Amino acid sequence: DTAVSQTPKYLVTQMGNDKSIKCEQNLGHDTMYWYKQDSKKFLKIMFSYNNKELIINETVPNRFSPKSPDKAHLNLHINSLELGDSAVYFCASSQEAGGAFLKNTEAFFGQGTRLTVV
Amino acid sequence: DQQVKQNSPSLSVQEGRISILNCDYTNSMFDYFLWYKKYPAEGPTFLISISSIKDKNEDGRFTVFLNKSAKHLSLHIVPSQPGDSAVYFCAARLSTSYGKLTFGQGTILTVHP
Numbered sequence: 113d114t115a116v117s118q119t120p121k122y123l124v125t126q127m128g129n130d131k132s133i134k135c136e137q138n139l140g141h142d143t144m145y146w147y148k149q150d151s152k153k154f155l156k157i158m159f160s161y162n163n164k165e166l167i168i169n170e171t172v173p174n175r176f177s178p179k180s181p182d183k184a185h186l187n188l189h190i191n192s193l194e195l196g197d198s199a200v201y202f203c204a205s206s207q208e209a210g211g212a213f214l215k216n217t218e219a220f221f222g223q224g225t226r227l228t229v230v
Numbered sequence: 231d232q233q234v235k236q237n238s239p240s241l242s243v244q245e246g247r248i249s250i251l252n253c254d255y256t257n258s259m260f261d262y263f264l265w266y267k268k269y270p271a272e273g274p275t276f277l278i279s280i281s282s283i284k285d286k287n288e289d290g291r292f293t294v295f296l297n298k299s300a301k302h303l304s305l306h307i308v309p310s311q312p313g314d315s316a317v318y319f320c321a322a323r324l325s326t327s328y329g330k331l332t333f334g335q336g337t338i339l340t341v342h343p
Contacts (some may be wrong), residue, residue, distance in 0.1 A: 117272070143329050155274070155319065155333040167328045202273055206329045218264055219329060221273030 118203045118222035125193055126230055133188045133225045135203030136161050143167075143208040144186035145219065146178060149200040158201075161186050162208060180223045200224045233257045234322050236334035243341050249307040251337050254319030256301065260322040264331070265294060265305045268317045277318075278305070310341045 118135040123168040125131050137144060145168075160168035164180045175191045190197060203222040234255045243249045245291040251265075254334040266274035280287040280294045280303070288293050293306045307314055 145329065152335070153317075154335055155330075155331075157330050160328050160330060162328055168330055171335075205271075208329050217329065218276040218279060219331060220276065221266075223271070223273045 114222075116203055116205055116220050116222040117224055118201075120225060121223060122226050122228075124228045124230065126164075127193055127195060129193050130189070131193060131227070132190070133201055133227075135186050135188070135222055137184055137205040137220070138225065139205055139207075139220060141205035141220075142178065142183060143205045143206050144183075145204040145206075146188050147202040147204060147221075149202065149224070151199070154204070159186075170222075178195075187193045190227075193227075195229050198227055198229045200226050232335075233260075234320055234332050234334040236318075236320055236337045239335075240338040240340070243245065243310045245341055245343050246304055246309045247337075249310045249314065249339055249341065250307075251305040251307075251318050251339065253303045253305075253334050253335075254301060255303075255322050255332075256330075257322070258301065259324055260332075261325050262279055263294070263296060263303050264321045264323070265280050265292075265317075266319040266321060266333075267314075268319060268336070274319055282284050310339075312341045312343050315341050 116137045144164045145160045149155045152207045158172045159178045177189045178185045204219040206219040264279040265277040268274045278292045296303045317336045319336045321331040
């Protein structure tokens with residue numbers, strides 16, 4: 113019973129194509145994220161959605177468009193794929209609402225989607 | 231501008247010994263720190279965390295130490311086991327940042343039997 117699941121796990125596609133990665137969480141969390149792990153293994157945040165509202169957009173090219181149909185889902189659509197988009201993309205979720213300062217929250221990550229653009 | 235740094239790309243330790251993984255940060259506004267463990271082809275898994283009001287947090291074999299004045303934290307694993315072999319990521323956040331984590335580049339830990 114996976115907490116954060118994303119599909120597909122592997123995606124190989126040609127330059128110029130459009131592709132989507134789906135993510136679902138069953139933890140009841142109110143915030144979801146997309147992170148990118150590049151070839152140098154750095155994990156960097158791309159987007160954050162809180163209750164379906166975009167909160168963080170880390171200067172990601174507008175070819176990347178996240179969509180959150182509800183609190184449990186955050187999909188990532190990528191237009192006109194480029195070679196440099198090849199990376200592992202991780203979806204994550206956490207519970208941010210609560211109001212307590214320095215509350216103990218941690219993000220739960222999906223297994224990742226390895227995108228290869230050829 | 232790498233605000234969280236793990237300067238050791240790899241660490242090799244004998245089973246039963248202590249593993250010490252280090253992490254430095256530059257942003258003094260960070261007030262919550264986490265360690266994640268990652269196996270190949272899997273997502274990062276939360277291991278242990280510490281808030282900036284503490285200097286130590288312990289959970290079984292894992293202890294995280296925070297030195298705010300030095301902007302340094304470390305993860306101690308005692309005793310180390312072969313199953314601990316993985317990539318360990320240090321991460322930091324602001325409690326007001328809607329969960330945005332800033333990660334270090336990771337340290338590959340290998341525990342030899």
